Amino acid sequence: MTPRVRVIARLRPPLPGEVCDDGLRVVSHVHRGGEKEKENVNDTQPSELAPGILILKDPSSSSLTQQTQHYPFHSAYTPHNTSAALFTRDVLPLLNNVLGGSTVTIFAYGVTSSGKTHTMQGEDGIIGMVVDELFKGGGELDISMSYLELYLDAPYDLLVPPTQRRKLQILSTVSRGTNPNPKNTTFGHTIHLPHLSTHPISSVAEFHTLYQRGVRHRSTGATLLNSGSSRSHAVLTFYVGARGKLHLLDLAGSENNNLTGNDPQRMRESAAINTSLSALGQVVGALNEQNGARIPYRSSNLTRLLSDALGGTSLALLIVCLAPGIKFRGDLVRSVK
Numbered sequence: 001m002t003p004r005v006r007v008i009a010r011l012r013p014p015l016p017g018e019v020c021d022d023g024l025r026v027v028s029h030v031h032r033g034g035e036k037e038k039e040n041v042n043d044t045q046p047s048e049l050a051p052g053i054l055i056l057k058d059p060s061s062s063s064l065t066q067q068t069q070h071y072p073f074h075s076a077y078t079p080h081n082t083s084a085a086l087f088t089r090d091v092l093p094l095l096n097n098v099l100g101g102s103t104v105t106i107f108a109y110g111v112t113s114s115g116k117t118h119t120m121q122g123e124d125g126i127i128g129m130v131v132d133e134l135f136k137g138g139g140e141l142d143i144s145m146s147y148l149e150l151y152l153d154a155p156y157d158l159l160v161p162p163t164q165r166r167k168l169q170i171l172s173t174v175s176r177g178t179n180p181n182p183k184n185t186t187f188g189h190t191i192h193l194p195h196l197s198t199h200p201i202s203s204v205a206e207f208h209t210l211y212q213r214g215v216r217h218r219s220t221g222a223t224l225l226n227s228g229s230s231r232s233h234a235v236l237t238f239y240v241g242a243r244g245k246l247h248l249l250d251l252a253g254s255e256n257n258n259l260t261g262n263d264p265q266r267m268r269e270s271a272a273i274n275t276s277l278s279a280l281g282q283v284v285g286a287l288n289e290q291n292g293a294r295i296p297y298r299s300s301n302l303t304r305l306l307s308d309a310l311g312g313t314s315l316a317l318l319i320v321c322l323a324p325g326i327k328f329r330g331d332l333v334r335s336v337k
């Protein structure tokens with residue numbers, strides 16, 4: 001059965017002073033020098049294991065019930081693998097679908113400071129590589145973009161001046177036709193935000209000017225774990241040709257307030273972030289189960305917004321970003337599950 005949402009993992013390198021989780025092992029698909037690359041892999045593990053994350057038993061625990069756990073992913077990337085390797089293997093093939101008129105969604109998910117922003121919008125991040133690829137042909141494609149954030153579960157346009165910032169409406173238009181599967185509540189629905197600005201772009205430079213404006217308008221704040229922590233979900237959308245659509249999401253990190261030491265506003269933000277991420281997790285799970293169950297798109301504005309992009313014939317790539325710090329063990333297990 002082909003999953004609707006391809007799920008891959010990326011482990012970031014340790015940050016200065018970070019105490020690492022010795023039980024965390026990653027086996028990568030990416031070959032270096034002809035060898036399957038192993039990062040921190042216990043040599044006693046069979047090498048033919050599916051690429052994935054291995055969570056090994058906590059060495060300090062004497063519990064007999066704690067077994068070594070293997071979590072398989074469609075691809076997995078070690079701290080040595082570059083964003084370019086991830087792009088070539090997992091993102092590039094999806095761009096052909098966008099050029100062919102499909103809707104594709106790519107999102108980075110993980111605890112705060114796990115490398116989502118680095119992977120999506122960092123120097124040599126996926127967003128830059130996508131744009132280079134879209135304009136490779138010299139800009140003959142008809143491309144426009146929009147950029148919004150969901151802050152406290154409400155959408156705001158990032159490409160309008162802050163003085164014009166106002167909450168956007170999310171509308172869904174029903175098209176005609178008979179729904180072959182009544183449980184598919186998004187059949188024939190198109191999501192649109194009437195006041196969201198869209199901007200034609202004709203070059204890589206034009207993109208970067210607009211995009212940097214949006215990044216400056218995005219809600220970020222300092223937590224104990226990340227001084228530039230994203231406090232909102234950012235959704236960058238490219239409209240390519242007549243029908244192609246590509247959503248690139250930098251999701252805010254799922255958070256454990258015991259670790260982030262947040263003040264009251266940060267706590268409100270965390271609650272909204274965690275609720276919408278949990279809704280997204282349920283939607284992705286239900287889509288990949290493919291058992292005909294109702295997909296809970298309406299549980300949050302994040303999933304409502306993406307309801308015409310997840311499911312049906314659309315494709316999605318979920319990049320689970322992982323932090324190697326021991327303090328993230330509990331969050332990491334929740335993320336990979």
Ligand SMILES: Nc1ncnc2c1ncn2[C@@H]1O[C@H](COP(=O)(O)OP(=O)(O)OP(=O)(O)O)[C@@H](O)[C@H]1O
Nearest residue numbers: 012013112113114115116117118226229230252253
């Ligand atoms: N693959 C990587 N290689 C090198 N450094 C990385 C990598 N991934 C993340 N980092 C570094 O780790 C730190 C945290 O990363 P980042 O800000 O991307 O996390 P995040 O998941 O977006 O966090 P938040 O949810 O709080 O916004 C940054 O200093 C970033 O440069």
